[in-house]
Amino acid sequence: xxxxxxxxxxxxxxxxxxxxxxxxxxxxxxxxxxxxxxxxxxxxxxxxxxxxxxxxxxxxxxxxxxxxxxxxxxxxxxxxxxxxxxxxxxxxxxxxxxxxxxxxxxxxxxxxxxxxxxxxxxxxxxxxxxxxxxxxxxxxxxxxxxxxxxxxxx
Numbered sequence: 712x713x714x715x716x717x718x719x720x721x722x723x724x725x726x727x728x729x730x731x732x733x734x735x736x737x738x739x740x741x742x743x744x745x746x747x748x749x750x751x752x753x754x755x756x757x758x759x760x761x762x763x764x765x766x767x768x769x770x771x772x773x774x775x776x777x778x779x780x781x782x783x784x785x786x787x788x789x790x791x792x793x794x795x796x797x798x799x800x801x802x803x804x805x806x807x808x809x810x811x812x813x814x815x816x817x818x819x820x821x822x823x824x825x826x827x828x829x830x831x832x833x834x835x836x837x838x839x840x841x842x843x844x845x846x847x848x849x850x851x852x853x854x855x856x857x858x859x860x861x862x863x864x865x
Contacts, residue, residue, distance in 0.1 A: 721769060724762035725777065727804070729829050731759050732781035734802045734814045740785060741797040750801060780829075788825075791851040794818035 738747035748756070767774045799817035816823035847857035 721766065724765055725773070726827075726829055728759060728762050728766065729777050729781060730802060730804070730813045730827055732778055733784055733825075733827060734800050736781045736785040737797055737814070737816060738800040740789070741800075743797065743800060747800045747802075755804075784827075788851075791853065792818075792823075794820045794823070 735744065735747060738744040763774060766777070794816075796819040797816050798819065799815075801815040803812045803815055811826045812824040813827045814825040816825065844861055845857065847853045847860060
């Protein structure tokens with residue numbers, strides 16, 4: 712397999728594993744991790760093991776970093792959210808049920824639809840992807856951060 716193809720597979724593995732870890736972190740924080748894991752198919756869980764092993768073989772530090780980033784992202788999200796309890800966590804993946812939604816949270820006050828983008832520092836971001844120009848405003852009601860983010864994108 713050529714280098715570009717390996718890199719594409721690794722990026723797909725990283726993205727899927729990151730979504731799994733973030734959803735799991737939400738579930739863990741609200742005591743519903745078992746329910747979250749039970750909602751996933753055995754085939755998907757086996758895929759996750761394969762993805763994690765592939766990532767560890769390429770870069771052990773990256774595997775650890777994904778776990779750390781998932782915790783930090785959940786910390787940030789919860790600090791800027793209005794709900795106090797998550798009742799259900801669903802990993803949406805490519806179900807097509809909600810376009811561009813990676814993680815669904817049923818909370819005590821509303822439904823939350825989360826789309827994740829994982830990229831390297833100073834990497835190109837497709838500004839047309841799933842509302843990058845309104846993400847912080849929409850999900851965190853933070854106009855100042857959105858404005859700064861948009862300046863960096865532009």
